[in-house]
Amino acid sequence: MSREDRNKLQKRLQPRHITLMAMGGVIGTGIFKGSAETIGLAGPGVVITYILAGLLLLVVMGAMTEMATVYPGRNMKDFVREAFGERTSFILGWLYCFMWLAVCVIEIIAAGSFLQYWLPSVPLWILSLACAALIILINLMSVNSFGEVEFWLAGIKIAMIVLFVILGVLVLFGVIHGGGDAAAPGLSRLTENGGFLPNGWTAIFSALLVVTFSYGGSELIGLTLTETENSHKILPRLVGSFILRVILFYTLPILVICALIPWNELGGNSSPFVQVLNYTGLKGSAHVMNFILVTAVLSAANSGVYGATRMLHAMAAAGEAPSKLAQVSKRGVPYQTLKLVSVLLIAGSLLGLFAQDQLFRVLMAVPGFVVLLVWMTFCLAQLKLRRNYPVKPTFRLWGAPYINYVAVACLGVIAVLFLFDEQNRLSIGVCLAFLIFLIISSVVKFRRKNLYTKN
Numbered sequence: 001m002s003r004e005d006r007n008k009l010q011k012r013l014q015p016r017h018i019t020l021m022a023m024g025g026v027i028g029t030g031i032f033k034g035s036a037e038t039i040g041l042a043g044p045g046v047v048i049t050y051i052l053a054g055l056l057l058l059v060v061m062g063a064m065t066e067m068a069t070v071y072p073g074r075n076m077k078d079f080v081r082e083a084f085g086e087r088t089s090f091i092l093g094w095l096y097c098f099m100w101l102a103v104c105v106i107e108i109i110a111a112g113s114f115l116q117y118w119l120p121s122v123p124l125w126i127l128s129l130a131c132a133a134l135i136i137l138i139n140l141m142s143v144n145s146f147g148e149v150e151f152w153l154a155g156i157k158i159a160m161i162v163l164f165v166i167l168g169v170l171v172l173f174g175v176i177h178g179g180g181d182a183a184a185p186g187l188s189r190l191t192e193n194g195g196f197l198p199n200g201w202t203a204i205f206s207a208l209l210v211v212t213f214s215y216g217g218s219e220l221i222g223l224t225l226t227e228t229e230n231s232h233k234i235l236p237r238l239v240g241s242f243i244l245r246v247i248l249f250y251t252l253p254i255l256v257i258c259a260l261i262p263w264n265e266l267g268g269n270s271s272p273f274v275q276v277l278n279y280t281g282l283k284g285s286a287h288v289m290n291f292i293l294v295t296a297v298l299s300a301a302n303s304g305v306y307g308a309t310r311m312l313h314a315m316a317a318a319g320e321a322p323s324k325l326a327q328v329s330k331r332g333v334p335y336q337t338l339k340l341v342s343v344l345l346i347a348g349s350l351l352g353l354f355a356q357d358q359l360f361r362v363l364m365a366v367p368g369f370v371v372l373l374v375w376m377t378f379c380l381a382q383l384k385l386r387r388n389y390p391v392k393p394t395f396r397l398w399g400a401p402y403i404n405y406v407a408v409a410c411l412g413v414i415a416v417l418f419l420f421d422e423q424n425r426l427s428i429g430v431c432l433a434f435l436i437f438l439i440i441s442s443v444v445k446f447r448r449k450n451l452y453t454k455n
Contacts, residue, residue: 045203054250057215064382099366099367101308109351110297111301112128153302172187208417215246274293325337365428379408
């Protein structure tokens with residue numbers, strides 16, 4: 001077996017693995033903890049924000065799917081490389097790794113904070129460190145075993161959301177009596193305390209800053225393509241239903257939350273899901289819910305480690321990262337990239353020692369901003385490549401190329417809002433500094449490469 005073959009990832013992921021892995025990356029801290037912030041920004045009307053962001057996500061996923069049918073066996077980074085060259089591919093790859101590392105840290109810190117619901121005396125950093133160790137062990141499994149674990153972890157939280165919505169509706173309309181003031185409130189609270197949009201229409205766009213972080217991770221499907229047989233045939237069947245599920249799994253729970261508990265009474269210390277169950281008097285179920293929340297954010301962290309390690313492996317294979325990172329174990333695991341990510345994940349878990357109250361907000365803006373840049377790049381890549389496709393695509397993005405322009409413009413506006421949001425200045429400053437560093441590094445790296453090639 002050649003060295004190149006030894007460094008190839010195994011095609012062991014099945015369609016159900018792909019769908020649940022991508023949903024595992026999307027349905028995490030953004031909904032279970034970040035929803036308290038989005039509701040606080042826009043009230044019940046924040047569901048409009050989630051729908052608008054979902055439509056943008058649909059365009060991005062559609063563009064990626066079209067490219068996948070034209071270039072089978074390649075992943076999303078290959079599409080960018082084909083469209084814009086190795087420099088842009090280099091920058092995007094490292095940005096994407098940076099994003100997933102931030103997401104992983106957010107998720108394990110969130111898992112630690114949920115565990116404090118039962119263990120309030122244990123420091124956050126210790127609980128987060130234990131969660132990080134568990135995620136690392138899961139990622140050491142074979143590709144197929146990893147896919148199975150993630151399938152069930154993601155399945156648990158999806159089932160939890162469905163049960164939460166059903167339970168909430170039953171309480172809302174008096175079928176189940178939770179007790180207290182929350183008994184059978186109906187839908188009246190959706191328009192109380194300032195109305196459906198208590199902070200005005202502009203709040204919908206302010207909440208987009210958090211919602212884009214929440215939806216970030218959907219594009220993880222684009223990294224699974226090299227570990228899936230016949231991915232160019234499978235992906236078109238998955239995208240439409242996947243987007244619909246994502247929107248429903250965000251909008252329905254938020255409507256239930258806002259209908260059961262006044263939007264301006266939600267606290268930011270624990271999950272709105274647990275707060276709602278405590279508020280309704282169903283305290284026994286709050287413990288069950290908290291357990292599921294822990295598994296949910298661990299699932300998102302699991303997907304994040306997968307995303308970071310696979311992107312680093314792809315970059316190493318393309319010569320855009322140290323070649324050592326391309327090495328794969330007998331189980332098909334890129335173990336060198338996993339070592340690097342593990343060190344960073346453990347270091348990130350120790351951030352719980354500092355500024356715990358502000359940590360979540362600061363870290364959340366990092367992947368949110370990077371997601372915008374990544375999504376715009378995918379839309380622009382599809383715009384450029386579609387002019388000279390080597391074969392006819394079996395799936396076409398609806399409304400292209402005009403829908404691409406609309407999506408890129410909307411994503412650009414949200415990115416500008418990020419830049420002018422005072423709460424995000426530190427986070428965006430870090431992102432921009434890292435982006436500038438990558439641009440300079442790409443110029444130096446590929447200038448040297450070109451000179452070496454000429455000589």
